[in-house]
Amino acid sequence: xxxxxxxxxxxxxxxxxxxxxxxxxxxxxxxxxxxxxxxxxxxxxxxxxxxxxxxxxxxxxxxxxxxxxxxxxxxxxxxxxxxxxxxxxxxxxxxxxxxxxxxxxxxxxxxxxxxxxxxxxxxxxxxxxxxxxxxxxxxxxxxxxxxxxxxxxxxxxxxxxxxxxxxxxxxxxxxxxxxxxxxxxxxxxxxxxxxxxxxxxx
Ligand SMILES: C[S@@+](CC[C@H](N)C(=O)[O-])C[C@H]1O[C@@H](n2cnc3c(N)ncnc32)[C@H](O)[C@@H]1O
Numbered sequence: 001x002x003x004x005x006x007x008x009x010x011x012x013x014x015x016x017x018x019x020x021x022x023x024x025x026x027x028x029x030x031x032x033x034x035x036x037x038x039x040x041x042x043x044x045x046x047x048x049x050x051x052x053x054x055x056x057x058x059x060x061x062x063x064x065x066x067x068x069x070x071x072x073x074x075x076x077x078x079x080x081x082x083x084x085x086x087x088x089x090x091x092x093x094x095x096x097x098x099x100x101x102x103x104x105x106x107x108x109x110x111x112x113x114x115x116x117x118x119x120x121x122x123x124x125x126x127x128x129x130x131x132x133x134x135x136x137x138x139x140x141x142x143x144x145x146x147x148x149x150x151x152x153x154x155x156x157x158x159x160x161x162x163x164x165x166x167x168x169x170x171x172x173x174x175x176x177x178x179x180x181x182x183x184x185x186x187x188x189x190x191x192x193x194x195x196x197x198x199x200x201x202x
Pocket of ligand 1: 130131132133134152153154155156157158159175176177178179180181182183184187
């Protein structure tokens with residue numbers, strides 16, 4: 001089965017492991033990132049083995065850092081925010097500052113990699129889309145369901161204008177799930193739902 005990948009660009013989320021699980025909102029909205037991971041990977045009582053999510057952190061003290069959760073090999077990761085945040089904390093603690101992804105726990109990888117570098121790498125392998133309220137309606141979109149699909153999302157502040165320009169210059173198409181502005185985690189659920197329905201009706 002083709003892979004579904006998500007990339008969430010977090011503007012201000014901490015790149016230090018020194019945070020409390022009781023204060024995820026106060027470290028650049030890590031709670032949002034954790035909810036996105038949960039929506040990307042989990043179903044009721046099971047995990048989407050063909051899903052991956054990259055959380056790109058751009059907060060202090062040493063951005064950028066990208067953490068990958070690959071559902072295929074995850075162990076002891078659960079859908080709740082605190083559990084996911086605890087694995088992000090372990091990844092940041094074990095981080096060796098390398099530019100290539102290093103596995104810190106089964107299915108969890110970390111790298112000193114910017115959003116732009118990640119997108120350029122992905123663009124060679126997968127069909128990439130930028131989720132934006134102003135994009136083309138997802139229901140009018142024909143996806144190649146045999147290919148790996150990769151979806152980019154912003155956090156509560158959205159994707160900065162200059163980063164949007166970078167995506168546009170790469171020819172990355174914008175798609176919308178409707179005129180309402182949803183949370184990134186909700187958009188991920190909608191994308192999965194739309195793709196699940198298309199697969200089911202083939
Ligand atoms: C809470 S929204 C960001 C709101 C922010 N004020 C902005 O202007 O982008 C988080 C992310 O979810 C995605 N998103 C939200 N609503 C969407 C929609 N209707 N269609 C597609 N993507 C959407 C976008 O990627 C957005 O960056």
